[in-house]
Amino acid sequence: MKAKLYDKIATIYFYVVAGFLVAFLISLIGYILYQGRTRLNLSFLTSPPKFMEAGGGIGPQLFNSIELLVITLIISVPIGLGAGIYMAEYARPGLFTEVIRLSVETLSSMPSIVVGLFGLLVFVTMTGWGYSLMAGALALTVLNLPVMTRVSEDAIKSVPSSLREASFALGATKWQTITKVVVPAAMPGILTGIILTAGRIFGEAAALLYTAGMSSPALNFSNLNPSSPTSPLNLFRPAETLAVYIWKVNSEGLAPDARQIADGASAVLLLAVLTFNLFARWLGGVLYRRMTGER
Amino acid sequence: MKKIEVRDLDLFYGEVQALKKINLDVEPNSVLALIGPSGCGKSTFIRTLNRMNDLIEGVKISGTVLLDGKDIYKEVDVIELRKKVGMVFQKPNPFPMTVYDNVAYGPRIHGIRDKRTLNEIVEKSLKAAALWDEVKDRLHHSALSLSGGQQQRLCIARTLAVEPEVILMDEPTSALDPISTMKIEELIEELKKKYTIIIVTHNMQQAGRVSDYTAFFLNGELVEWGPTDQVFYNPKDKRTEDYITGRFG
Amino acid sequence: MDKRYEVARKRQDMLGKVIVFSSAVLLIVLVISLFYFVASKGLSTFIVNKIPLKEFLFSAEWRPDREVPQVGALPFIVGSVLVSIFAILISAPLGVSSAIFMVEISKKMGQKILQPAIEIFVGIPSVVYGWLGLSVLVPFISKHFGGLGFSLLAGILVLAIMTLPTITSVSADTIRSLPVEIREASYALGATRWQTIRHVLIPAAKPGILTAIILGLARAFGEALAVQMVIGNRPVIPKSFLEPMSTITSIITMEMGNTVMGTAWNNALWSLALLLLIISFFFIILIRLVGRRGMYR
Structure with missing residues (x-):
């Protein structure tokens, strides 16, 4: 009965590993939130950072992160969705499709620091924009495009072909079938994917160090002139994000409470990512139920 | 004049010949049943009539299919064709939209925007599919909340909304319970006054009940076809007789 | 049937195809330009600064700020x-x-x-x-x-x-x-x-x-x-x-x-980025080779 004994031991081992990982994650999250708890207040979230003295906040960085996220999604979602539609609906097996697939894989395994350097060369230097929100958004687009393409391709491919046939049988063109039947049916998957990638974009730092930059001019929210450097509408201002700020505070933070600031900022970042994750799950569930007509 | 004339139709999936020299006529306002064992080519055949096989990679077709005297592979635009030749599939496949939007989908993609016209079409089609009374209070609920039988009648309504002349039905009741099946059969009886119907069925009794003409397929060949009574009770070909008697026990 | 609507619908069908096709092509363009730009900077260590590839790969001396920069990576x-x-x-x-x-x-x-x-x-x-x-x-x-x-x-x-x-x-x-x-x-x-x-x-x-x-x-x-x-x-x-x-x-x-x-120091960093790019591409190729051996795919 040795086999049975080994089976028992193996089962115990797998439970221990799984239990350890879950406990580890819980303690990680707990630790970050506990350390950052004193900073989770409105004044920390909204006030600007201070240089060389205590009590600074993360207001501009948080705002930059959100703005950068929105702009990146505006650019990368349509293109990624388009490429996903192409791969799922038009691509025929062959060399060209293979090249696109290889491109998607190459892009998605690209180290983000390399993408950042590419951005530095092309979006910062060659365009003459300097460190800017736009350059950062384009660098993040490079990171996000392959993910978006894959997410949409998978979601579209999982739409049953009987729906396409029904639409074609009614005399719809291919484009009508795609835009009116296939993409709407794939929407739950696509939306969930977008939100999950949003979490990744929100936490990205390496690609932004040398594109969106490591400084943030004080923002004046009543200034709506897009060409003014203090206007939040100016897409060509340097825009340090929360994630970049955490990195910078650690390596060159001069404020006496640098440690607390990093703790607080990490907790905020973690909470944001957790929220994206939970929101994606919830939305996925809701949309799925609506699609299948369950109530 | 015949509604559909099929002449020397061959179909290949790559190297495999799935249909061999099919010749067949379809009378207007009649019901033609296609019978035969599974894999005999009857579903493949019905899909050549609205060119659904175009969607499958590697399909080669030769011969002619005439709709109202016009070659559908040469003289008719595929989208025009599919408007004229509607199709109901084996499994109900409503779109994940509301009941209303499902029926309005066809008219909309063909350019009808006017709300009142759409309302009329939806009501008329649902009534013609004998579904109106059951769904009129939940037109804006998801179509997926309907029962299987209702879903299939919705798919028929969706087909009717495009105002086709011919309706192809590929085993439309195979996924349904007996009561829903009966309702669909009654509907077919009603629909043939206005439309020409071609139905694939694996159910001999169903073919006997609903059809005016029957065609028997075997291994990609059309063995024989004619008025249903003749094919059932006085078949010319030994194979037809074997199949029918075998089936009836 | 309205002929104009039919024509518009056909055109829309074409246009849609062109748009999604260009999105896909953009991905290829992106990869090519990534390689091109990173390589164009990364190779100058060897072309402009005349540092032998052997030194870059096998020397442990990283003194890029010297008069004669040493960039052993x-x-x-x-x-x-x-x-x-x-x-x-x-x-x-x-x-x-x-x-x-x-x-x-x-x-x-x-x-x-x-x-x-x-x-x-x-x-x-x-x-x-x-x-x-x-x-x-x-x-x-x-x-x-x-x-x-x-x-x-x-x-x-x-x-x-x-x-x-x-x-x-x-x-x-x-x-x-x-x-x-x-x-x-x-x-x-x-x-x-x-x-x-x-x-x-x-x-x-x-x-x-x-x-x-x-x-x-x-x-x-x-x-x-x-x-x-x-x-x-x-x-x-x-x-x-x-x-x-x-x-x-x-x-x-x-x-x-x-x-x-433009300095030798900066160029050497770009060479490192190029190296990273090549390694990550190598991993992709490796995955493709391994994946092809799958039994149940």
């Missing part, structure tokens, strides 16, 4: 290799085990607890891992093992955590996609669950598990900030697990901002 290359491989040695067994747990041992707990936990692990930004490493791990190592704490060991541990979810989820997908029949066949022969896992499932899932490990390795190799924050950033090859060191990504992160475009 060996410490960084070795550093990246060491930190990634040791990280994978820790995360691969854990990752594969947790994948097996999720798929074979307890589907319910896997789906309800472990799967979401793994997804959250993936979601935690790398600067947060770096910050945790810096504020918890580094002092811990310093206190219990000596040294500064900024060390190869710290880098390994941080990367082990970061690569674990990749390995888990890819392995789990592979094991899940194995046909039910082979499980049933094994159980029908009287095998225990562990025997089935060990002798049937793991061998059958091998290509997928290998892919998972290579993906994890690629992620470890390309990770920049989390590693840079905990390894101490000394441009030397570490002689023990407790010594500070550098990696390809960390040296780029640290020095790119302090150098002037």
Whole structure:
């Protein structure tokens, strides 16, 4: 009965590993939130950072992160969705499709620091924009495009072909079938994917160090002139994000409470990512139920 | 004049010949049943009539299919064709939209925007599919909340909304319970006054009940076809007789 | 039927195809321009500054600010290799085990607890891992093992955590996609669950598990900030697990901002970026080769 004994031991081992990982994650999250708890207040979230003295906040960085996220999604979602539609609906097996697939894989395994350097060369230097929100958004687009393409391709491919046939049988063109039947049916998957990638974009730092930059001019929210450097509408201002700020505070933070600031900022970042994750799950569930007509 | 004339139709999936020299006529306002064992080519055949096989990679077709005297592979635009030749599939496949939007989908993609016209079409089609009374209070609920039988009648309504002349039905009741099946059969009886119907069925009794003409397929060949009574009770070909008697026990 | 509407509809159909086609082409253009631009800068070390490739790859002398700059990248290359491989040695067994747990041992707990936990692990930004490493791990190592704490060991541990979810989820997908029949066949022969896992499932899932490990390795190799924050950033090859060191990504992160475009120093950093690009492409090719060997695909 040795086999049975080994089976028992193996089962115990797998439970221990799984239990350890879950406990580890819980303690990680707990630790970050506990350390950052004193900073989770409105004044920390909204006030600007201070240089060389205590009590600074993360207001501009948080705002930059959100703005950068929105702009990146505006650019990368349509293109990624388009490429996903192409791969799922038009691509025929062959060399060209293979090249696109290889491109998607190459892009998605690209180290983000390399993408950042590419951005530095092309979006910062060659365009003459300097460190800017736009350059950062384009660098993040490079990171996000392959993910978006894959997410949409998978979601579209999982739409049953009987729906396409029904639409074609009614005399719809291919484009009508795609835009009116296939993409709407794939929407739950696509939306969930977008939100999950949003979490990744929100936490990205390496690609932004040398594109969106490591400084943030004080923002004046009543200034709506897009060409003014203090206007939040100016897409060509340097825009340090929360994630970049955490990195910078650690390596060159001069404020006496640098440690607390990093703790607080990490907790905020973690909470944001957790929220994206939970929101994606919830939305996925809701949309799925609506699609299948369950109530 | 015949509604559909099929002449020397061959179909290949790559190297495999799935249909061999099919010749067949379809009378207007009649019901033609296609019978035969599974894999005999009857579903493949019905899909050549609205060119659904175009969607499958590697399909080669030769011969002619005439709709109202016009070659559908040469003289008719595929989208025009599919408007004229509607199709109901084996499994109900409503779109994940509301009941209303499902029926309005066809008219909309063909350019009808006017709300009142759409309302009329939806009501008329649902009534013609004998579904109106059951769904009129939940037109804006998801179509997926309907029962299987209702879903299939919705798919028929969706087909009717495009105002086709011919309706192809590929085993439309195979996924349904007996009561829903009966309702669909009654509907077919009603629909043939206005439309020409071609139905694939694996159910001999169903073919006997609903059809005016029957065609028997075997291994990609059309063995024989004619008025249903003749094919059932006085078949010319030994194979037809074997199949029918075998089936009836 | 309205003829004009038909024409417009056909045109729209064409236009749609053109638009999605161009989106796909854009991806190819992006990859090509990435290689082109990074290579155009990265090759100038060898073309403009006339530094032999051999020195760049095999010399350990990194003194790019000298009159005659020396840009031996060996410490960084070795550093990246060491930190990634040791990280994978820790995360691969854990990752594969947790994948097996999720798929074979307890589907319910896997789906309800472990799967979401793994997804959250993936979601935690790398600067947060770096910050945790810096504020918890580094002092811990310093206190219990000596040294500064900024060390190869710290880098390994941080990367082990970061690569674990990749390995888990890819392995789990592979094991899940194995046909039910082979499980049933094994159980029908009287095998225990562990025997089935060990002798049937793991061998059958091998290509997928290998892919998972290579993906994890690629992620470890390309990770920049989390590693840079905990390894101490000394441009030397570490002689023990407790010594500070550098990696390809960390040296780029640290020095790119302090150098002037066009100098030998700056060019050498671009050469490192090119090297990273080539390595990550190599990993992709490797995954394709491994994937092709799959039995059940």
